[in-house]
Amino acid sequence: MTKLTEWIVLAGLAFSLWITLLVDFFPIRISYEAKEVLWPMPVYALIAFGCYSLATIGYRVATFNDCLEASKSLKQEIKDAREDLTRKGYKFD
Amino acid sequence: MADKMDKYSILLPTYNERENLPLIVWLIVNAFSESGNDYEIIIIDDGSPDGTQEAAKQLEDIYGTEIIRLRPRPSKLGLGTAYIHGMQHARGNFIIIMDADLSHHPKFIPEFIRKQKEGNFDVVSGTRYIGSGGVFGWDLRRKLISRGANYLTQILLRPGASDLTGSFRLYKKDVLQCLVDACVSKGFIFQMEMIVRARQFGYTIGEVPITFVDRVYGESKLGGSEVVSFAKGLLYLFATT
Numbered sequence: 001m002t003k004l005t006e007w008i009v010l011a012g013l014a015f016s017l018w019i020t021l022l023v024d025f026f027p028i029r030i031s032y033e034a035k036e037v038l039w040p041m042p043v044y045a046l047i048a049f050g051c052y053s054l055a056t057i058g059y060r061v062a063t064f065n066d067c068l069e070a071s072k073s074l075k076q077e078i079k080d081a082r083e084d085l086t087r088k089g090y091k092f093d
Numbered sequence: 094m095a096d097k098m099d100k101y102s103i104l105l106p107t108y109n110e111r112e113n114l115p116l117i118v119w120l121i122v123n124a125f126s127e128s129g130n131d132y133e134i135i136i137i138d139d140g141s142p143d144g145t146q147e148a149a150k151q152l153e154d155i156y157g158t159e160i161i162r163l164r165p166r167p168s169k170l171g172l173g174t175a176y177i178h179g180m181q182h183a184r185g186n187f188i189i190i191m192d193a194d195l196s197h198h199p200k201f202i203p204e205f206i207r208k209q210k211e212g213n214f215d216v217v218s219g220t221r222y223i224g225s226g227g228v229f230g231w232d233l234r235r236k237l238i239s240r241g242a243n244y245l246t247q248i249l250l251r252p253g254a255s256d257l258t259g260s261f262r263l264y265k266k267d268v269l270q271c272l273v274d275a276c277v278s279k280g281f282i283f284q285m286e287m288i289v290r291a292r293q294f295g296y297t298i299g300e301v302p303i304t305f306v307d308r309v310y311g312e313s314k315l316g317g318s319e320v321v322s323f324a325k326g327l328l329y330l331f332a333t334t
């Protein structure tokens with residue numbers, strides 16, 4: 001099963017559960033109050049997911065390591081490499 | 094222990110890397126003389142006009158043909174086929190793929206090797222996104238795009254690896270062969286497809302945090318169409334894996 005079909009199947013399942021509960025298709029009946037809560041659920045879910053995504057990405061951008069040390073040590077190593085290679089007979093232009 | 098038998102073939106695809114090539118080779122030799130593993134460096138140059146091949150020949154003279162193996166191609170045929178070409182000449186049972194532009198530092202190779210042995214992983218992937226991994230020289234915008242794209246990919250594909258577009262990796266040779274045969278994408282999407290298919294085929298993936306330092310020398314080939322090709326690649330993998 002591809003990721004696309006996985007998503008379609010999952011979304012389909014969630015949607016059918018939601019709609020069958022709303023229209024009393026199943027023998028399981030839920031109260032009027034429960035339906036009031038249930039019907040805008042997809043919207044809430046989307047909003048919650050959106051907020052979670054933004055927060056996660058924001059946090060990860062903020063905590064993305066800046067490897068200053070790696071860049072500094074690389075510069076030093078480039079110097080060392082040039083010296084050593086020149087000693088070994090490498091001709092830089 | 095199979096330690097003594099293990100050999101690591103490093104594939105270095107180059108296009109106009111005259112300045113970087115001697116430095117990266119020096120750093121690789123350094124890393125391996127410290128770790129003591131058996132290795133070879135295969136340089137696949139695609140007829141660079143800047144004289145990369147002369148640089149490579151000088152290195153061959155210095156380090157010898159057992160360590161430095163030149164497998165040039167006449168013209169720029171792309172990164173994906175460069176790996177395939179290099180792999181055909183590899184004598185190691187492990188293959189390490191890295192960029193020659195110094196954004197991948199060879200000091201991490203011993204960590205890749207250690208990680209591989211630790212869990213007998215089929216693939217060990219360098220990652221900028223977890224632990225001590227990171228980047229240097231990226232502004233906020235680039236970080237945001239990178240993190241956003243990565244988040245979206247993680248949600249849609251759940252690939253079991255945190256860095257999909259990075260190309261600093263170690264593979265068992267037969268695993269790489271199998272992945273290369275299965276992958277059709279071009280460019281950096283190729284790296285993403287390799288790791289996603291690795292998961293699809295049930296290969297085990299280990300990760301090592303790496304630091305990614307933007308190239309100091311040479312032209313960046315990063316184009317504005319990257320976002321478009323990323324989106325296309327993502328959808329393609331979403332529908333086929």
Ligand SMILES: Nc1nc2c(ncn2[C@@H]2O[C@H](COP(=O)(O)OP(=O)(O)OP(=O)(O)O)[C@@H](O)[C@H]2O)c(=O)[nH]1
Pocket residue numbers: 105106107108109110137138139169170171172175191192193194196281308312313314315
């Ligand atoms: N043999 C070969 N090597 C290539 C080709 N294109 C790129 N490379 C090499 O592949 C590695 C990665 O390419 P880069 O140009 O660094 O790509 P990038 O990392 O996405 O972008 P920048 O680092 O920003 O330029 C480098 O070592 C290049 O020299 C190609 O067509 N043939």
Ligand SMILES: [Mg+2]
Pocket residue numbers: 192194196308
């Ligand atoms: Mg690069």
